[in-house]
Amino acid sequence: AQSASAQPAGSGAGKEKLSWGDRLGQWARSSLERTRAATEESAGTDKSVFVPSGAVRFLDVLAQHFPRHHLVAADFDTLPPPDVSMFARWQSRGEQGSLYGCRNSPLVASKNDKGDTIDHTTYLIPTGTCDIFFQTDFDALCHAYHQTTGIGAHTMRSRAFLEKYSEHVYTQTRSGYNPLLEDYFNTQFIFSRPTRD
Numbered sequence: 001a002q003s004a005s006a007q008p009a010g011s012g013a014g015k016e017k018l019s020w021g022d023r024l025g026q027w028a029r030s031s032l033e034r035t036r037a038a039t040e041e042s043a044g045t046d047k048s049v050f051v052p053s054g055a056v057r058f059l060d061v062l063a064q065h066f067p068r069h070h071l072v073a074a075d076f077d078t079l080p081p082p083d084v085s086m087f088a089r090w091q092s093r094g095e096q097g098s099l100y101g102c103r104n105s106p107l108v109a110s111k112n113d114k115g116d117t118i119d120h121t122t123y124l125i126p127t128g129t130c131d132i133f134f135q136t137d138f139d140a141l142c143h144a145y146h147q148t149t150g151i152g153a154h155t156m157r158s159r160a161f162l163e164k165y166s167e168h169v170y171t172q173t174r175s176g177y178n179p180l181l182e183d184y185f186n187t188q189f190i191f192s193r194p195t196r197d
Helices: 020-041 053-065 086-092 138-149 158-165
Strands: 072-076 107-111 117-119 131-133 153-157 187-192
Touching: 053 138, 138 153, 138 187, 153 158, 158 187
Parallel strands: none
Antiparallel strands: 072 187, 107 117, 107 131, 153 187
């Protein structure tokens, strides 16, 4: 799979000055990646892995029932680790459904009566009472997409994709802030390469 660069075209000759929002987004993204990696590495010898079986089923449906499709999809590529105490993590270790120490584990969260977000250490929460977020490995998804459908795909960071394909000038606020480009720094797009018939 080939990933497209998030840098603007022609930026190789000299570094383009990044806006405050861009720098903040880069810092936040790298912080999320480092924190999540440290959380997974500190897990010890547990080798549990969450496999994106829903994505695999989706690719099978595309290949079997929609062979001439064109794919454009977006998702989170990085999520923060659960905001739970070290004691709660230690206490949940080894319990059925524990997310501690698992690779590619989801972020499981719910809201309490006050509207505060509560992160959980397990996915075994009563149905309908929480949201479950998975981060997507876009390089692996591109590879699986090509292997399943026979069609190549590209990935792009959301900002680069939206700068190229959206009318983002209409979403800029008076202060210069553009939520379409500056929010969701931890998302990417995957899109199929055009094929000739």
